[in-house]
Amino acid sequence: MNAPAPSFAPSSEAFAPWGSPDAVFDRLEGAWNLDRTIEGQASMTGTAMFTRLDTGVLKYREEGRIRLADGKEFDGHREYLFERAPGGFEVFFAEQPPRLFHRIAIVRDGDALAGSATHLCTPDTYDSSYRFLGDGTFVIRHTVHGPRKDYLSATIFKRPSA
Template identity: 80%
Template sequence: MSEPAPAPSPPLAPWGSPDAVFDRLAGEWTLQRNIEGQASMSGVATFTPLETGMLKYREEGRIRLTDGKEFDGHREYLFERAPGGFLVHFAETPPRLFHAIAIVRDGDALAGSATHLCTPDTYDSSYRFLPDGSFTIRHTVHGPRKDYLSATVFSRRAG
């Protein structure tokens, strides 16, 4: 006697399915970043829809080095919808691919990861979309020029 097939997993609120994550990124987020042993950053990240269908990602914040020095910083990327996830491009002309993230269910979260070779260093990146509506991005960088872990937590900015 065979067992019944397991029921499909329901979408994870508030992210929904992997295909829905891209749309749910639009808007403003607070960010808290720790670069292990080097710095921290607090700021705001905004995903702005563009006419091309991409999302322009811009983060701005205050960076504090471990020696106590502080300064303002910013960074931009372009996010592009892809089946079951998204592509992240460097905000250059023309855009250059950073990595492709395929999102899968991982316990009570959605997650995706990718590796980017920036010769001679390697970036291993992971994204987790959590049930409370927040998400995290971790970049583990190894190589002769760079060796660090950057962990960022994004929370929806209160209106």
Template identity: 80%
Template sequence: MPAFAPWGTPDTVFDALIGAWALERTIEGQARMSGTAVFSPLGPHMLKYREEGRIRLADGKEFDGHREYLFERAPAGFLVHFAETPPRLFHAIAVVPDGDALAGSATHLCTPDTYDSGYRFLPDGSFTIRHTVHGPRKSYLSATAFTRLAP
């Protein structure tokens, strides 16, 4: 299988996530967020993900926000869990070649709404996560771009 520098192969994406990232998020028509995300090892098969940043709502109000997940190594990809006790599965991402990038997607039913998520690991070393949420309670697109911060 070809290597997708700097991500390598689907089996090496998990390890390449470790470290600090700048993040920029847009929640279509609702908010923007700028901040940082850190993937910290919790052992050989688990990463703690924590993001922190400043959120600006469409009406101009601003506040600080944060979110945490657990990423678990899986063959050719990873599982994402909500950071709860016990952890609860959000989705499983199988990473595959997609043009000059690596990508994966999954669907999560959060009754009554559905989250369609897509990850793209790009040749420049950045990555994106898009969540398209639709249902009777929620309807929006959240798009986040991650750029590696210097160590």
């Protein structure tokens, strides 16, 4: 009698903080600490808040302290709107009317849930990836290429300590 083949698929426990791809959107809601690096240019530490609006959309607002490579520091903020989509979410610029930044379809990727998208901001291109990790953190990376911009931005999001 042959023994069953071992399963190399990650256990459902690996995704416990996030659940299924359809559940990620709801689990974003609330407060996060953020730590961003923009290779060779700047860093930022601060907070991000996903607030549910009456429409079901999550309003994203980040605030923090930006430190440039030359040591100069200043406060900064940014806002987006996140809207549920089958298997993921769409991210819009917080302007009137809202304009689509990208749509993220989330899939299982090794020991994480992940999604990616490309946005053309003529003449530059933004390749973005999201990774939702088993420890409850998530990472957003934007690789930007073009004649005006060329950098990698990586932001780690962690829940504030209790």
